[in-house]
Amino acid sequence: QQQVKQSPQSLIVQKGGISIINCAYENTAFDYFPWYQQFPGKGPALLIAIRPDVSEKKEGRFTISFNKSAKQFSLHIMDSQPGDSATYFCAARGGYSTLTFGKGTMLLVSP
Amino acid sequence: SQTIHQWPATLVQPVGSPLSLECTVEGTSNPNLYWYRQAAGRGLQLLFYSVGIGQISSEVPQNLSASRPQDRQFILSSKKLLLSDSGFYLCAWNSLRNYGYTFGSGTRLTVV
Numbered sequence: 001q002q003q004v005k006q007s008p009q010s011l012i013v014q015k016g017g018i019s020i021i022n023c024a025y026e027n028t029a030f031d032y033f034p035w036y037q038q039f040p041g042k043g044p045a046l047l048i049a050i051r052p053d054v055s056e057k058k059e060g061r062f063t064i065s066f067n068k069s070a071k072q073f074s075l076h077i078m079d080s081q082p083g084d085s086a087t088y089f090c091a092a093r094g095g096y097s098t099l100t101f102g103k104g105t106m107l108l109v110s111p
Numbered sequence: 112s113q114t115i116h117q118w119p120a121t122l123v124q125p126v127g128s129p130l131s132l133e134c135t136v137e138g139t140s141n142p143n144l145y146w147y148r149q150a151a152g153r154g155l156q157l158l159f160y161s162v163g164i165g166q167i168s169s170e171v172p173q174n175l176s177a178s179r180p181q182d183r184q185f186i187l188s189s190k191k192l193l194l195s196d197s198g199f200y201l202c203a204w205n206s207l208r209n210y211g212y213t214f215g216s217g218t219r220l221t222v223v
Contacts, residue, residue, distance in 0.1 A: 006154075034211050034212075036214075041217075041219075042216060042217070043117075043201050043203075043214030043215055043216050043217045044155070044201070044212075044214050045214070046211040046212065046213070049211055089154065089155065096143065096160055096162055096168070097143050097205055098145070098157055098160055098170075099145075099155075099157070099212060100157070101147075101154045101155040101156075102154055103154035104154050
């Protein structure tokens with residue numbers, strides 16, 4: 001099965017720090033790479049996404065860095081806040097717009 | 112605007128009982144529809160997807176089935192639940208013009 005590998009599994013960052021989550025994929029046919037944020041008991045919500053012809057995308061405090069040759073992409077959360085504490089999933093889009101998800105990263109931002 | 116509804120929010124069912132989870136989308140036509148299951152520490156696993164009425168593709172052979180009787184309705188079913196069917200079930204949709212998924216609020220299923 002096509003895989004997306006995500007690390008770390010959990011992350012603790014102090015308020016105001018930078019949170020970094022990394023993902024790697026295998027299938028070069030993936031054509032879209034979104035990140036989702038999920039709070040306990042809720043469905044995931046789209047946070048930010050990037051296409052493979054772009055190396056970086058920034059939206060507010062959230063930035064995706066994409067390295068096509070290495071088949072890796074990462075999420076950076078600048079000035080992390082306690083409200084950012086959630087589980088983050090990277091994903092990659094394949095055929096019929098199906099998304100393959102990483103296993104998630106539980107982020108805790110300490111006050 | 113488009114909205115997605117999923118119910119029930121929580122469900123406790125005995126082993127061997129049937130299951131029916133429903134998902135409906137409003138404000139769009141001919142959406143792609145998806146069922147995912149989320150187990151602790153295992154991320155989101157794609158179960159079924161549908162690109163049109165009556166068209167169902169299964170990603171993982173298992174004790175579940177899906178149906179799409181109407182354009183904006185997606186149903187997840189089981190004839191006899193297993194303990195291993197416990198999890199958080201999520202419905203999602205997207206369209207050709209929308210790269211991202213919109214997820215429903217999920218159903219927490221506990222099989223006892």
